[in-house]
Amino acid sequence: MPNSLYLKMENLDAIKENASIPLFDRDQITTSIAHIGVSNFHRAHQAFYINELIEKHQAFNFGICGIDLLDSDRKTYNVLKDQDGLYTLITKSPTGFQKPKIIGSIVEYFFGPENPMAVIERLANPDIKIISFTIAEDGYHLNEITGEFNQKHPSVAEEVVNPFNPKTVFGYLTQAFKLRKLRGISGCTILSCDNIKNNGDTMKHSFLNYVEKNEPELLPWLKTNTTFPNTMVDRITPTTQHKDIDALKNNFLVEDQWPVVCEPFTNWVIEDNFFETKPNWEKVGVQFVKNIEPYQNMKLQLLNAGHSILGILGTLHGYKTVHEAANDDVFIQFLKSYMHQEVAPTLVDAENMTFKAYKSTLISRFKNSNINDSLSRICSESSAKIPIFILSTLKIQLSENNSINHIAFIIAAWCKYNDGINDLGYAYNIVDSISNTLIRMAALSQLNPVKFLEIEPVFNDLSSNPVFTNKYLHYLNHLRNHTIKESVKQFNDK
Numbered sequence: 063m064p065n066s067l068y069l070k071m072e073n074l075d076a077i078k079e080n081a082s083i084p085l086f087d088r089d090q091i092t093t094s095i096a097h098i099g100v101s102n103f104h105r106a107h108q109a110f111y112i113n114e115l116i117e118k119h120q121a122f123n124f125g126i127c128g129i130d131l132l133d134s135d136r137k138t139y140n141v142l143k144d145q146d147g148l149y150t151l152i153t154k155s156p157t158g159f160q161k162p163k164i165i166g167s168i169v170e171y172f173f174g175p176e177n178p179m180a181v182i183e184r185l186a187n188p189d190i191k192i193i194s195f196t197i198a199e200d201g202y203h204l205n206e207i208t209g210e211f212n213q214k215h216p217s218v219a220e221e222v223v224n225p226f227n228p229k230t231v232f233g234y235l236t237q238a239f240k241l242r243k244l245r246g247i248s249g250c251t252i253l254s255c256d257n258i259k260n261n262g263d264t265m266k267h268s269f270l271n272y273v274e275k276n277e278p279e280l281l282p283w284l285k286t287n288t289t290f291p292n293t294m295v296d297r298i299t300p301t302t303q304h305k306d307i308d309a310l311k312n313n314f315l316v317e318d319q320w321p322v323v324c325e326p327f328t329n330w331v332i333e334d335n336f337f338e339t340k341p342n343w344e345k346v347g348v349q350f351v352k353n354i355e356p357y358q359n360m361k362l363q364l365l366n367a368g369h370s371i372l373g374i375l376g377t378l379h380g381y382k383t384v385h386e387a388a389n390d391d392v393f394i395q396f397l398k399s400y401m402h403q404e405v406a407p408t409l410v411d412a413e414n415m416t417f418k419a420y421k422s423t424l425i426s427r428f429k430n431s432n433i434n435d436s437l438s439r440i441c442s443e444s445s446a447k448i449p450i451f452i453l454s455t456l457k458i459q460l461s462e463n464n465s466i467n468h469i470a471f472i473i474a475a476w477c478k479y480n481d482g483i484n485d486l487g488y489a490y491n492i493v494d495s496i497s498n499t500l501i502r503m504a505a506l507s508q509l510n511p512v513k514f515l516e517i518e519p520v521f522n523d524l525s526s527n528p529v530f531t532n533k534y535l536h537y538l539n540h541l542r543n544h545t546i547k548e549s550v551k552q553f554n555d556k
């Protein structure tokens with residue numbers, strides 16, 4: 063059997079026997095995108111689109127400079143350094159694998175903790191026209207109640223006294239834009255690719271709030287030199303498993319320390335609001351639209367909410383993966399009627415995407431067993447996800463006096479989820495930045511069930527709403543005395 067080869071530039075010629083390699087000369091590429099947060103998702107989504115653009119349309123000016131800012135991202139730094147920025151994308155459909163594809167669009171990489179000044183200089187460089195990022199829901203440091211930037215966050219407090227060694231994306235951007243202003247360089251587009259509602263507006267709000275507090279003289283310049291388009295990003299990207307690494311090595315003879323797995327489906331919609339020139343990304347299927355809201359709502363309230371629901375119900379039952387929960391008729395019936403009865407009334411069709419069409423693809427995406435997406439990934443950081451994915455629907459449904467039964471049931475089930483034990487009697491971890499609070503409030507709710515709703519950063523003043531609370535109490539009582547399957551079945555049959 064031939065030997066496997068390390069993924070590196072010098073081995074690409076030999077690797078091309080078994081995997082698709084970038085069909086372009088990477089040395090010709092110039093960098094105009096800096097992306098902060100080189101997550102699996104970024105590598106399956108934006109970096110894939112850019113790779114397509116360079117490969118099929120010779121757009122050599124769109125190279126990506128990957129940047130990570132957190133110590134916990136050191137592994138990405140080491141792997142991408144070892145592999146010359148290359149990595150493998152493994153696209154898995156329900157029926158099997160496509161030939162693995164080596165992605166070559168990340169042509170530079172910087173690691174903040176190693177050299178913060180180099181990151182600041184790179185972001186300040188006039189070549190960079192777009193600064194994009196995926197920093198996850200809790201990276202925005204917004205106080206859920208007041209909507210204000212959380213100046214007291216430890217990383218913020220630390221960087222304010224040591225501004226040339228920033229810790230947050232906001233600190234880095236501030237220093238970079240100060241340099242641009244000082245040097246007479248114009249600004250750029252700041253592009254959020256996170257799963258949060260009005261992600262561009264949210265970034266703008268957080269960042270300008272931060273600057274107003276910490277560097278007020280920069281504010282007027284920023285307002286005229288940056289734009290913050292809202293975006294909708296969509297591609298299911300599970301956590302890479304050891305068996306993916308092994309299969310790539312054994313079946314395709316490629317030794318990649320950290321390949322990325324994803325589904326075939328992909329979608330990227332961006333509000334047409336670029337600073338100076340709009341990129342020509344429509345050539346690879348990106349949609350530029352005037353009004354992003356219907357797309358975002360559909361995606362967050364159907365796909366992401368659907369994931370969270372399968373995550374909570376499935377974990378309580380003892381399932382480990384999304385496809386197991388999605389192939390269980392009891393859970394999928396619940397999910398479908400949730401979408402139909404409680405989400406549909408809050409949505410409007412988007413210009414190029416109807417609610418019905420989007421919904422119809424979803425269930426089969428969830429059922430794709432080759433993706434093997436873990437429920438633990440889905441349930442991680444639920445305290446930041448549930449308000450965006452599910453409580454936003456609740457707010458509308460309550461204000462319209464519409465049905466809220468499913469949501470009351472889901473929140474009750476989430477309370478039980480935080481007991482940390484499934485119906486088979488096995489314990490699982492609650493992975494959340496406020497896990498201690500979630501566990502404590504779920505425990506207190508054994509005696510006083512409304513307690514769980516008193517987690518203010520998540521629920522705000524929901525505990526004082528009798529319409530919701532009564533339903534929640536009813537379902538929690540049932541859930542505490544039955545298995546999740548029994549409770550969902552009873553709910554479905556009513």
Ligand code: CS2
Pocket residue numbers: 257295296297298299365366367369370439440441447
């Ligand atoms: C998931 C997302 O955990 C989650 O929030 O729902 O990561 C989801 O897989 C992506 O948004 C798909 O586009």
